[in-house]
Amino acid sequence: MAKEKKGVRLEHISKIYKDPKSGKDFYAVQDTNLEIEPGSFVTLLGPSGCGKTTTLRMIAGFESPDEGEIYLGGEPINALTPNKRDTAMVFQSYALLPHYNIFDNVAYGLKLRKMDPEVIKSKVADILALVGLEGMENRMTNQLSGGQQQRVALARALVIEPGVLLFDEPLSNLDAKLRVSMRTEIRRIQQEAGITAVYVTHDQSEAMAISDKVIIMNKGIVEQVATPHEAYYYPKNEFVADFIGEANFIEATVVAQDMVQVDGVNLKCTTGTLSTGSCCDIVLRPEGAFLADEGDLSGLVEYSCFMGAYQDYHVRVGHNLVKIQEYNPKNKKIYNVGDKVFLNFEENTLYAL
């Protein structure tokens, strides 16, 4: 559907803001380099204040970078105003024009492009069908539910066939159930339209579900660019490991290639480039281990709680407190607080930082 899929490239982008309290300048985004492939779905993920929205708004043109250059489809766009950029944004608050009906909202961008009224009519009808709002042209925006409003916002952005579609936390005003179904919907529409998309969210599960690649940001710096799979299993650092999913960090020493030692016990673990003899933290996902009466590492249960889908344990191993989630607990032995247990690790689950 898009005329041309465009890639986005950020070269050494920095944005400096003034802290309103102390009056000091600080980097909201610092020396960021990104390459977003044409047609891909990329998520900027991070806690609030990490610079993800600022980055998105710089791509849209609402903010100007203090250093570096942004390229859209190979062209530098730093000096272009938002209305001259081939981008379209879906806003967190939907930002529908409240004095227009659905048709006029969706047709707004097309009318600015001075298209033939008949063409506009059919394009609007097509795009409303794509987002599942056929025949709603004459409704006013306040007659729609939140989910429907967000669909209109999406339709309005899609219909002008932008080179890149930008999403600024589009689902955070919706309730939890709707959020899950809408994200699948957004992904489907993006693939059908074959459009490049940059998506900002602080919700890691949303990012995992929707993206080809996630860009994890923290304090203005890009921590890792990876597929959801890589980011989960091979986090680059503690921040990423902790932010994506839950993680235990267990202190260990590398004793050989792919072998670490914890409390005198040798464990198989991906060590990557870490040299033998160095100290490291091994990352253990809560579902990556199970408890048994015998096994690899001994520990003491300090907390045990039934959560439905899984049994939640905190196990003291040396001076580490390890969180374990055992799924489908109905058919498994349940340990209680004070029980002595052994941790057993699933194949290929340990990863050293």
Place this chain on the structure above:
Amino acid sequence: MAKSQSASLERKKLLADPILCTTIVLLVVFLTVFILYPLAILLVDSFVSDNGITTDIFKRVMGLSNFRRAITNTLKVGFLVGIISTLIGLLFAYVEVYVKLRTRFIEGLFKLVSMLPVVSPPFVLSLSMIMLFGKAGIITRFLLKIYDNSVYGFWGIAIVQTLTFFPVCYMMLKGLLKNIDPSLEEAARDMGASRLKVFMTVTFPLILPGLGNAFLVTFIESIADFANPMIIGGSYDTLATTIYLQITGAYDKQGAAAMAVVLLGITLLMFMVQKYYLEAKSTATLSGKASRERMLITDKSVTVPLTIACSALAIFVIVMYICVPFGALFKTWGYDFHLTTKWFEQVFVRYKGLKTFKDSFVLSLISAPITALLSMIISYLVVKRKFKAKGFIEAVSMLAMAVPGTVLGIGYIRGFAGGIFGTGILQSLYGTGAILVIVFVVRSLPTGTRSGISALRQIDKSIEESAYDMGADSFRVFMTVTLPLIKDSFLSGFITSFVRSITAISAIILLVTPSYLLITVQINEFAEKGSYGIACAFATILIMITYGSVLIMNLLMKYFGTSKKVKFDE
């Protein structure tokens, strides 16, 4: 860390938008020439004489005993009026927000009181004060049989100004009280505090900055007021009237300029305190929205006295207003109460009434749309755009609020009579209707801008950004998104500016030439002469025009206002 790149990029983006750029440049020029320059010229006038920079002029002016007296007079009136207006305003606001008003009648009274200062010319109360309590006053002469009561002077001004300005305090404080979360007071009640204790320990401290704010606003209004002291002041001169007399009576333009600088200094100082200290503070303590409806006080021992006090005051104010049309219908006020139309006939036959109303009406009608549009543009730029001159535009258009009309008038005389800096540029403007229109615009701009800014702040920034993002330039965004969304504010700006213009006097009286006849100037003239019948006839028609305009505005709002079609999600 250098922010130079973003600054230069923002500049480039701005330059890519020629309509926006031109608008900004024109605005800056307009504000500089018609607000800053006239004030600057007053400074020049009062500090520069033939022998270079000097304070001689100030020394000379301060040496005038009538000027020194005018300063103390003005401050005395200002303080008294400020305090009493705030207290009465608080009483009304408290009763409206906290007390269950039993009847529609009393609700109506409250509404009327809040609307009167908007629709009435500023000096109507002075007229009725004289007619009720003066030498020939109905109450003094006929009810109380006092034949030599003098309403002129300090108490006359103070009473009239208080009655004129307290509704403004009432409206300001009502807004504040409504924002207090009832649960704060309920918590105090729950812990055992009496109603009085709750008011003294919770409500009062919370609105204290707001009270200060109301006081200062009234104080500024009072010391800038020209018309009331002119009509009812008698020999009790205030700064505004002294300055006026200095230029019209003594032809001492430099002296008047120096005096104007003193008056401006006082109002500016008060304005700064109000704007940058109290306003921020009062909103900071009361930023929260009321979570629930307040339980209204129904206790009779509280409601009855408060309601009676407010109603009595409200009825008194309304009677004073009603007095004016009657003044125009009686043969000789205070002596002969036969109904007559002779004053109205005189207005139209002898005193060019038709031309007067036409001139006032047309000039105000020209200035109203200009003001409304200009203030919406300024609010849009200030709230939604980033650019260098933004601070300047906001500051100067707000500054106009602190400039008393008399000061502006003197500034225009000094600034434009000989052209800009005496060069003859724009000299042709002087004495024309155009300069009157400009004065009207400048005088109404701050109120319009204020309402525009608060309306725009309610609108999510991303609504305009989305339009911008889809390819609309600033001009289109403003026309297709901003303006439709603040239609209400635009309409009310239009009418308010019209009403303010048609009732304005202080700046205009110094600038108007015999080729233009204005209602307010006529009223002032006849009231000065003691021809109250004619003054009342003029005033009656003026009130009818303004009241009619407000009614039309309310109708328009009802049928075309945004609030009907669109509900805003915050």
